[in-house]
Amino acid sequence: MGVAATPAMAQDQVPAAAAPAENTIVVTGSRIRRSNETAAVPVQMLNRADLDEVGTVDTAEIILQLPGVDADITPDNSALSTQNAGLSTINLRRLGSDRTLVLIDGRRVVSNSGNGERVSLNTIPAGFVKSIEVTTGGASAIYGSDAIAGVANILLEDSLDGFRGNVRYGKADRSGEQETTVDLTLGKKFADGRGYVLLGVTYDRETAIFADETRPDSLRGLEWRAPNVGGWPDETDLPGCDDSGRYCFAPGLSSSLPGGRFESGDAWNVDGVWFNDKSLQPQDGRPVGEDFVTEVDGYNIRPGRTLSPLFESINGAFRGTFEITPDVSLFANAFYSAVDTRTRTSPRTAASTTDIGVLNELGDIGQMPASHPFIPPEVEETRSGTVSWSRRFNELGMREKINKRDTFRLITGAEGFFGPIGWEVYGTYGRFEQRQTTLNEVNYLNIRNALDIEADGSGGYQCVDAAARADGCVPLDMFGTNSISPAAADYIRYTANLKQIRQQYTAGGSINGDLFEIPAGPVKFAAGFEYRKEKQNTIGDPDNEFELTSASVIPNIKAQFDVIEGFAEADIPIIEDMLSLQLAGRVANYSTIGTIFSYNAGGSFTPVDGLRIRGQYSRSQRAPTITEFFSAPRGDADDLRDPCDGLMPDGTGITPAPGSTASAATISANCLAEPGIQAFFNDPENAGEAFEFDGSVSGPNAGNQNLKEETADTFTIGAVIAPSFLPNFSLIVDYYNIKVKGAIGTISTQLTADLCYGDVNFPDNRFCNVITRDASSGRVIQVINQEENLNSRKVSGLDVSANYRAEPGFLPGSIDFDVRYAHYFEDEYTFLSVGGPQTGINLGEIGYPKDEFRAKVGYSLDGFRATWTTVYRSGGVDDNDVLPDENAFFRADAQDYHNFYMRYSFRENPRLSIYAGVNNVFDKLGPFMPDGLNYGSSQNLTSSLNDLEGREFFGGVRVKF
Known part of the structure; x- marks a missing residue:
C-alpha cells in the first residue's frame, strides 16, 4: 500500500495528463x-x-x-x-x-x-x-x-x-x-x-x-407499538415521552402464552399463576373478572431472538x-x-383452530375433549364442554434455523x-448448495393425537390411538408453564429440512x-x-409437503x-x-x-x-428467474378481510373496499353465488346470522409460466x-x-379477493381462479399469489x-x-x-x-x-x-x-x-x-x-x- 494512498477516483475521471493511445x-x-x-x-x-x-x-x-x-x-x-x-x-x-x-x-x-x-x-x-x-x-x-x-x-x-x-x-x-x-x-x-x-x-x-443483549434505550426489551395519536415530528418529541421515547408506545406483547390461554382466553396462566374472567382474583390488582389484556398479560417474544x-x-x-x-x-x-x-427466534405457537393441510383437508387441530384428565379447576370454571386453547410451546425450545x-x-x-x-x-x-435445518417446529397431527387421552388401566394415561402410541405418542398436558413433559415435547417436536x-x-x-x-x-x-x-x-x-406442521x-x-x-x-x-x-x-x-x-x-x-x-x-x-417462472405454490399466510364479510341472506350488509369502483350490489350478487356461502346460510345454526370472515388465510406465492x-x-x-x-x-x-x-x-391476497368479487364477470375472471373456499362454511381457505x-x-x-x-x-x-x-x-x-x-x-x-x-x-x-x-x-x-x-x-x-x-x-x-x-x-x-x-x-x-x-x-x- 502506498504511503500516500488516495481515495477512489471514479473510473471515468479525466487525468491531468492524457494517457497514451495504446494504454487501453x-x-x-x-x-x-x-x-x-x-x-x-x-x-x-x-x-x-x-x-x-x-x-x-x-x-x-x-x-x-x-x-x-x-x-x-x-x-x-x-x-x-x-x-x-x-x-x-x-x-x-x-x-x-x-x-x-x-x-x-x-x-x-x-x-x-x-x-x-x-x-x-x-x-x-x-x-x-x-x-x-x-x-x-x-x-x-x-x-x-x-x-x-x-x-x-x-x-x-x-x-x-x-x-x-x-x-x-x-x-x-x-x-x-x-x-x-x-x-x-x-x-x-x-x-x-x-x-x-x-x-x-x-x-x-x-x-x-441478540435482542435482549443490546442497548435498552434503542433496542427495547419489549417490542413497542404505535398508538392512535398523531402529529409526530420525530420519535423523541412525542407528547408524553421520556428522553428515550419509550413511554409513547404500548408494549407489543404476544397473546400466545407459555402457560396457555383457554376457552377463548377466559382463563390463562402466566408464570405459574392462574387468572380467569370469572371469580378468581387476578394477582396484579385489577378488578375481579377482568378479561385478558395482551399489553398487560402478554408474552415478550424478544429475549433470546437473534437480530443478526x-x-x-x-x-x-x-x-x-x-x-x-x-x-x-x-x-x-x-x-x-x-x-x-x-x-433463533421465539418458540412456536399453535391453537385449537390451527388448520392442518394445504386446504384444511384435515380440519383444525381441535379442542380438548371434555374428558381430558388434566383440566385444572381454573379452566373448569370457565368451560361448558370441550376446551378451546392457544399456547406457546416453550418446552420445545427456541426455534433455530441453521444454514x-x-x-x-x-x-x-x-x-x-x-x-x-x-x-x-x-x-x-458454478454450483451452489444450501442445506437448511429448522429446529423445534411443532407437528399438528401429533398435538391432536397427544390431546386425545384415556386411562391406561394402571393408574396413568395414554393416547387413545394405538398407532400413535406405537409412534411414541405421550399424553400432552398444556395447562401451565413447563407442564409439558420432555417425552411429550419430543413427540410433538418437528425438525424441518430443506436442500x-x-x-x-x-x-x-x-x-x-x-x-x-x-x-x-x-x-x-x-x-x-x-x-x-x-x-x-x-x-x-x-414430511411437510401438505402443511402438517408449523414449518414453512x-x-x-x-x-x-x-x-x-x-x-x-x-x-x-x-x-x-x-x-x-x-x-x-x-x-x-x-x-x-x-x-x-x-x-x-x-x-x-x-x-x-x-x-x-x-x-x-x-x-x-x-x-x-427460475422461481418466478416455475415455482409451485410455496407456503405463506396473509391477512384477509373477505369482500363477502357482513353479507346477509338477502344480499345486504356489504361494504366495498376503500377506493373500489365496484358496487355493493355487484359484490353481494357474486358472494351469494358462492356454494360455500350458500351452505353457510342453509345451516339452521346460522339462521339470521351474517356471514363473517376477517382473519388469516393461506396465501402461497407461486410462479407463472406465462410471464414475459x-x-x-x-x-x-x-x-x-x-x-x-x-x-x-x-x-x-x-x-x-x-x-x-x-x-x-x-398481487396481494386482499387485492386479488377484491378484484374477483367486484367484477361483473364473476366468476369468469383470472382473479377468482386462485381463490378456494371451504364447501360447508364458505370461509376462504387459500388465495394463491401468482407472479405477474x-x-x-x-x-x-x-x-x-x-x-x-x-x-x-x-x-x-x-x-x-x-x-x-x-x-x-x-x-x-x-x-x-x-x-x-x-x-x-x-x-x-x-x-x-x-x-x-x-x-x-x-x-x-x-x-x-x-x-x-x-x-x-x-x-x-x-x-x-x-x-x-x-x-x-x-x-x-x-x-x-x-x-x-x-x-x-x-x-x-x-x-x-x-x-x-x-x-x-x-x-x-x-x-x-x-x-x-x-x-x-x-x-x-x-x-x-x-x-x-x-x-x-x-x-x-x-x-x-
Missing part, C-alpha cells in the same frame, strides 16, 4: 478495449486502498460506499428469512438484487439463492479482490439479462508477486458482537514470468447479536495463467466458499491476439479490436456469443432454462479526440420466454481539455471535470432516468462525486477528500388496484431517502495514514399518503454515522502495517421504529437507517513480502 483496458460497461476517459457510461471504482480503509471485510458493505448502491439482503435484516438468512447482496438504484448483475472479472457466476438471482458477496474473499467497478443504469446489451439497474464487477488480484496477509479483530461496544478475520493471499510468477499462480483463503467469524445471525465462513480461491506463446494464454480461476449461519451454504465456481479459457484483433474463449461452471442446488453452465467467445480506419481514427468493435444454462433443484421437507412449506422445484446470445459493440470516432459514438446490441433466445433484443447508444464529447460530456440511452431486459421479460429504458447524461489548473481534482455529475415496464410481482407482469417502476436522480488530493504546505504530508452525493428526483411505482392502475410514491419515505451523502477526508505522512468518513441519509415519513395532522403520521429524522481509521507502516519494515479504527464513533443505532408502521418491525428498527452493532472498535496487522 476493458472497462466495466463495455467489451471494447479503450482508455478510461472515452467511456459513455459512468463507472465508479474502489481500489485496494479503499477496500482496506472501509473497516469491514464484507465486500457488500464495501460497495455501499458508492452512490446509488444500497444494501438488499444482509445478515442484519435476514435473520428471520425463510431461505436467505445470512446472505449479503446489493441493490443498485433501489431496483432490487434481481435487477443487479454481479460479475467476477466480467463474467457471470452462479446465484447463491434458491428464490432469486442473487450473488452473495460474502462468498468472495475480500483479500483476493483487486478493485471493484460499478456502473449504474441499463447494461443488458453488454452483459445480458438482470443488468437493468447496472453491474457490479469484482476484479480479482492478478499481479501480486509474494505474500499478503491480514489478521483483524473487532468488537462492538454495546451489542457485544465480535468479528475475527484471517486473510492470506499468495501470488507467484514462474517459467520466466510466462506463468502466474495466485492462492487465497479467508476465514471470518461474527458472533450473533451467528456467521462463519471460509473462502478459498485459485487463479492461474500461462502464456503458451506471445499471442496465446490459458487461464483458470476456481473459488470455493462455505458459509454457515445460525439464527450451510457451499459454493463452487470454475472459470477456464484461453485468450490472445490475431494480429491487432484480440480474442477469448471460455467456459464456466437447494443451483447449477450454472456457460460457454462463450468474443473478439475485439480495430475494424477499420476513418479520418477521425480507428473504428473499434467487439462481438461474440454466449451460451448459458441455469438449473435448480429444490427439495422441500417431504418450500415446494419442490426441478427446473432449468437455457439461453443463447449474440452481441456486438462499436466505438466510432466522429471528431478525433473530441467526439465519439458508442453502439451496442444483443439478441438472446430463451427457452422460457423466446427472443428478446437489447441495445444502447451513447457518446462522449470533449469540447475542451478537462471537460468531458457523455450520455447514453439503453433498452435492457430481465428474464424471469421486464423491459427498462434508461437515459444517462453527465460530465467529468478535471481542470489542468487544479491537479488531482475531479468533479463528476451524472443524471439518470430509469423506467421499468412489465415489472414482475404479485403487472407493475412499473421509475427512478431518476443525480450523482455527484468530487475528489481532491493536495500537499498544503502549511502542513507536512498530504490531505485528500472524497465526496459522493446521491439525490433522487423520483422513485415511484404503478400497480393494479381495485380502482384501476394507481401510482405510489416511495421517495421521501423512511426506506427511500431523497439524499444520501458520503464524505471521506484523509491525511497521509510517511508511513502514517488516517481517515474520517461520514455517511448521511435524509429522514422520511412512514407513509407519503398520510398527512402530518393525521393520527397515523410518523417521521424519522435524518441519520448520520461516522467512522475513523488509521494505519502505520513501519519505516524500517514497510512490509508490516498495523491499523485500528472505530466504526460508528458516536454509538448511534438509528431511529426507534414502532411495530405497526410500514417501516417498523417487532425489532423496532429498519435496516436502511439503523446500525445494529453500535460503536465497534477494530484493529489488525497486515504483512506483505
Whole structure:
C-alpha cells in the first residue's frame, strides 16, 4: 500500500495528463478495449486502498460506499428469512438484487439463492479482490439479462508477486458482537514470468447479536407499538415521552402464552399463576373478572431472538495463467466458499383452530375433549364442554434455523491476439448448495393425537390411538408453564429440512479490436456469443409437503432454462479526440420466454481539455428467474378481510373496499353465488346470522409460466471535470432516468379477493381462479399469489462525486477528500388496484431517502495514514399518503454515522502495517421504529437507517513480502 494512498477516483475521471493511445483496458460497461476517459457510461471504482480503509471485510458493505448502491439482503435484516438468512447482496438504484448483475472479472457466476438471482458477496474473499467497478443504469446489451439497474464487477488480484496477509479483530461496544478475520493471499510468477499462480483463503467469524443483549434505550426489551395519536415530528418529541421515547408506545406483547390461554382466553396462566374472567382474583390488582389484556398479560417474544445471525465462513480461491506463446494464454480461476449461519427466534405457537393441510383437508387441530384428565379447576370454571386453547410451546425450545451454504465456481479459457484483433474463449461452471435445518417446529397431527387421552388401566394415561402410541405418542398436558413433559415435547417436536442446488453452465467467445480506419481514427468493435444454462433443484421437507406442521412449506422445484446470445459493440470516432459514438446490441433466445433484443447508444464529447460530456440511452431486459417462472405454490399466510364479510341472506350488509369502483350490489350478487356461502346460510345454526370472515388465510406465492421479460429504458447524461489548473481534482455529475415496464410481482391476497368479487364477470375472471373456499362454511381457505407482469417502476436522480488530493504546505504530508452525493428526483411505482392502475410514491419515505451523502477526508505522512468518513441519509415519513395532522403520521429524522481509521507502516519494515479504527464513533443505532408502521418491525428498527452493532472498535496487522 502506498504511503500516500488516495481515495477512489471514479473510473471515468479525466487525468491531468492524457494517457497514451495504446494504454487501453476493458472497462466495466463495455467489451471494447479503450482508455478510461472515452467511456459513455459512468463507472465508479474502489481500489485496494479503499477496500482496506472501509473497516469491514464484507465486500457488500464495501460497495455501499458508492452512490446509488444500497444494501438488499444482509445478515442484519435476514435473520428471520425463510431461505436467505445470512446472505449479503446489493441493490443498485433501489431496483432490487434481481435487477443487479454481479460479475467476477466480467463474467457471470452462479446465484447463491434458491428464490432469486442473487450473488452473495460474502462468498468472495475480500483479500483476493483487486478493485471493484460499478456502473449504474441499463447494461443488458453488454452483459445480458438482470443488468437493468447496472453491474457490479469484482476484479480479482492478478499481479501480486509474494505474500499478503491480514489478521483483524473487532468488537462492538454495546451489542457485544465480535468479528475475527484471517486473510492470506499468495501470488507467484514462474517459467520466466510466462506463468502466474495466485492462492487465497479467508476465514471470518461474527458472533450473533441478540435482542435482549443490546442497548435498552434503542433496542427495547419489549417490542413497542404505535398508538392512535398523531402529529409526530420525530420519535423523541412525542407528547408524553421520556428522553428515550419509550413511554409513547404500548408494549407489543404476544397473546400466545407459555402457560396457555383457554376457552377463548377466559382463563390463562402466566408464570405459574392462574387468572380467569370469572371469580378468581387476578394477582396484579385489577378488578375481579377482568378479561385478558395482551399489553398487560402478554408474552415478550424478544429475549433470546437473534437480530443478526451467528456467521462463519471460509473462502478459498485459485487463479492461474500461462502464456503458451506471445499471442496465446490459458487461464483458470476456481473459488470455493462455505458459509454457515445460525439464527433463533421465539418458540412456536399453535391453537385449537390451527388448520392442518394445504386446504384444511384435515380440519383444525381441535379442542380438548371434555374428558381430558388434566383440566385444572381454573379452566373448569370457565368451560361448558370441550376446551378451546392457544399456547406457546416453550418446552420445545427456541426455534433455530441453521444454514450451510457451499459454493463452487470454475472459470477456464484461453485468450490472445490475431494480429491487432484480440480474442477469448471460455467456459464456466458454478454450483451452489444450501442445506437448511429448522429446529423445534411443532407437528399438528401429533398435538391432536397427544390431546386425545384415556386411562391406561394402571393408574396413568395414554393416547387413545394405538398407532400413535406405537409412534411414541405421550399424553400432552398444556395447562401451565413447563407442564409439558420432555417425552411429550419430543413427540410433538418437528425438525424441518430443506436442500437447494443451483447449477450454472456457460460457454462463450468474443473478439475485439480495430475494424477499420476513418479520418477521425480507428473504428473499434467487439462481438461474440454466449451460451448459458441455469438449473435448480429444490427439495422441500417431504414430511411437510401438505402443511402438517408449523414449518414453512418450500415446494419442490426441478427446473432449468437455457439461453443463447449474440452481441456486438462499436466505438466510432466522429471528431478525433473530441467526439465519439458508442453502439451496442444483443439478441438472446430463451427457452422460457423466446427472443428478446437489447441495445444502447451513447457518446462522449470533449469540447475542451478537462471537460468531458457523455450520455447514453439503453433498452435492457430481465428474464424471469427460475422461481418466478416455475415455482409451485410455496407456503405463506396473509391477512384477509373477505369482500363477502357482513353479507346477509338477502344480499345486504356489504361494504366495498376503500377506493373500489365496484358496487355493493355487484359484490353481494357474486358472494351469494358462492356454494360455500350458500351452505353457510342453509345451516339452521346460522339462521339470521351474517356471514363473517376477517382473519388469516393461506396465501402461497407461486410462479407463472406465462410471464414475459421486464423491459427498462434508461437515459444517462453527465460530465467529468478535471481542470489542468487544479491537479488531482475531479468533479463528476451524472443524471439518470430509469423506467421499468412489465415489472414482475404479485398481487396481494386482499387485492386479488377484491378484484374477483367486484367484477361483473364473476366468476369468469383470472382473479377468482386462485381463490378456494371451504364447501360447508364458505370461509376462504387459500388465495394463491401468482407472479405477474403487472407493475412499473421509475427512478431518476443525480450523482455527484468530487475528489481532491493536495500537499498544503502549511502542513507536512498530504490531505485528500472524497465526496459522493446521491439525490433522487423520483422513485415511484404503478400497480393494479381495485380502482384501476394507481401510482405510489416511495421517495421521501423512511426506506427511500431523497439524499444520501458520503464524505471521506484523509491525511497521509510517511508511513502514517488516517481517515474520517461520514455517511448521511435524509429522514422520511412512514407513509407519503398520510398527512402530518393525521393520527397515523410518523417521521424519522435524518441519520448520520461516522467512522475513523488509521494505519502505520513501519519505516524500517514497510512490509508490516498495523491499523485500528472505530466504526460508528458516536454509538448511534438509528431511529426507534414502532411495530405497526410500514417501516417498523417487532425489532423496532429498519435496516436502511439503523446500525445494529453500535460503536465497534477494530484493529489488525497486515504483512506483505
